Amino acid sequence: MAEILGRLLTDLGERSAYDAASQCSRCGYCEQACPTYVATGREAQSPRGRNQIVRLMLEGKLDDPAAAQEALSTCLLCGACTTACYAKVPTPDIVLEGRRALRPRTHWLVRAVGRLQVRSPRGFARLLKLGYRLKRLGLSRAARPLLRALGLSTLAEMDEHVETVPTRTFDDEHARARPPEGKNWLYFAPCGPRYLFPRVAAATWAVLERLKGPGRFLENHCCGLLAHNYGDLENARELARRNIETAENSGGEPVVADCSSCAAFLKTYPQLFLKPGDAGWLARAVRFSARVRDSVEVYDAAVGELPLGTQPGAAAWHDSCRALNGEGLKDAPRRVLRAVAGAHCREMPGADQCCGGAGAFAFVHPELSDELLRKKISGAAAAQARHVVTSSTSCLIQLARGLRKYYPDAEVMHISEYVAGALGVRRGS
Ligand code: SF4
Numbered sequence: 146m147a148e149i150l151g152r153l154l155t156d157l158g159e160r161s162a163y164d165a166a167s168q169c170s171r172c173g174y175c176e177q178a179c180p181t182y183v184a185t186g187r188e189a190q191s192p193r194g195r196n197q198i199v200r201l202m203l204e205g206k207l208d209d210p211a212a213a214q215e216a217l218s219t220c221l222l223c224g225a226c227t228t229a230c231y232a233k234v235p236t237p238d239i240v241l242e243g244r245r246a247l248r249p250r251t252h253w254l255v256r257a258v259g260r261l262q263v264r265s266p267r268g269f270a271r272l273l274k275l276g277y278r279l280k281r282l283g284l285s286r287a288a289r290p291l292l293r294a295l296g297l298s299t300l301a302e303m304d305e306h307v308e309t310v311p312t313r314t315f316d317d318e319h320a321r322a323r324p325p326e327g328k329n330w331l332y333f334a335p336c337g338p339r340y341l342f343p344r345v346a347a348a349t350w351a352v353l354e355r356l357k358g359p360g361r362f363l364e365n366h367c368c369g370l371l372a373h374n375y376g377d378l379e380n381a382r383e384l385a386r387r388n389i390e391t392a393e394n395s396g397g398e399p400v401v402a403d404c405s406s407c408a409a410f411l412k413t414y415p416q417l418f419l420k421p422g423d424a425g426w427l428a429r430a431v432r433f434s435a436r437v438r439d440s441v442e443v444y445d446a447a448v449g450e451l452p453l454g455t456q457p458g459a460a461a462w463h464d465s466c467r468a469l470n471g472e473g474l475k476d477a478p479r480r481v482l483r484a485v486a487g488a489h490c491r492e493m494p495g496a497d498q499c500c501g502g503a504g505a506f507a508f509v510h511p512e513l514s515d516e517l518l519r520k521k522i523s524g525a526a527a528a529q530a531r532h533v534v535t536s537s538t539s540c541l542i543q544l545a546r547g548l549r550k551y552y553p554d555a556e557v558m559h560i561s562e563y564v565a566g567a568l569g570v571r572r573g574s
């Protein structure tokens with residue numbers, strides 16, 4: 146059995162995973178907020194059903210592990226249930242505990258890449274660039290059937306979902322640009338903006354410079370969210386320790402991240418250190434988390450300084466689940482968008498519903514993901530949006546694909562790109 150956390154930080158304080166799951170009174174109040182329940186109508190794919198499965202599992206009464214595996218693996222971890230729940234039952238964390246307890250072994254290649262990311266970030270970046278080169282040559286497309294035959298269909302799906310890859314990473318761009326350094330903020334480069342969307346990282350940097358003065362690159366490691374969500378607590382903790390240490394050695398400035406999934410996870414680092422003997426790291430994680438800011442929060446705090454943009458066409462906000470349900474950022478991004486888009490700002494139907502990206506969910510459950518994506522894009526079309534603006538990497542990937550497929554009149558943008566356009570600032574790629 147894989148390692149489990151055992152204890153969870155909930156809105157009602159620290160609880161054992163069993164107590165947290167038992168807090169679910171099965172009232173069903175959250176059911177209509179759950180995208181997978183609404184899509185499938187299956188109790189096992191509802192928050193109530195999933196909490197019950199984990200409870201039975203922890204009581205040793207689970208009689209169908211395969212059905213439990215399916216119910217838990219199809220959870221988007223979007224947190225819409227917790228937002229809707231009067232008792233704030235932390236269903237996503239409970240689901241993750243259940244997944245860890247059930248976890249079948251991951252493919253050896255995925256484990257090896259995960260280890261490489263922890264032990265040699267440079268080696269990981271080199272491997273990624275090699276993959277990008279193969280993709281540009283069209284070879285990854287040709288390799289998809291082989292990947293599927295080798296049990297790596299997630300990689301094949303990933304290749305299918307991501308249309309273009311950059312020639313340079315944020316680190317490459319940063320080394321070339323060598324911007325003036327200051328002590329106003331530390332940029333935490335999440336893996337998405339760092340490796341796949343360096344244009345987003347460049348826009349964030351330019352906006353932060355304009356709004357807050359010069360800052361510095363934290364030279365961080367991956368936040369550990371993927372390792373955490375896919376059962377590798379050891380790697381997640383190791384990455385957390387390294388990031389905490391790096392930030393401690395870099396001064397006391399706010400740590401700004403421009404992927405809401407990553408920012409939300411950085412804010413939950415304390416949950417990784419609840420075991421007896423981890424008290425020292427827990428205190429350090431609490432201090433670190435208090436320094437973390439989502440880029441959305443920084444722009445919102447400076448909303449009075451944002452000029453009206455000149456982007457033609459309506460702009461609509463898409464809530465990243467982690468921003469909305471993880472960080473409670475509902476009004477902040479809308480204030481920013483209203484300031485910049487002015488009369489062009491629209492609210493799209495279903496803006497707060499998961500787009501089906503959800504980290505690697507879209508690659509693991511492509512059909513269910515596509516159903517959620519179609520709904521999301523129909524909301525963008527109903528609002529006649531030309532720009533769908535958001536703040537998480539997996540939303541950028543998923544919405545880009547959905548708009549290409551179902552509503553090519555609109556494009557997806559990260560909020561940093563939208564704000565940078567209004568401010569007329571640009572750096573790097
Ligand atoms: S998670 Fe909360 S809202 Fe949903 S069934 Fe349980 S107690 Fe009710």
Ligand code: SF4
Nearest residue numbers: 179220221223224226
């Ligand atoms: S996290 Fe999302 S998908 Fe999972 S049970 Fe809650 S609402 Fe449903």
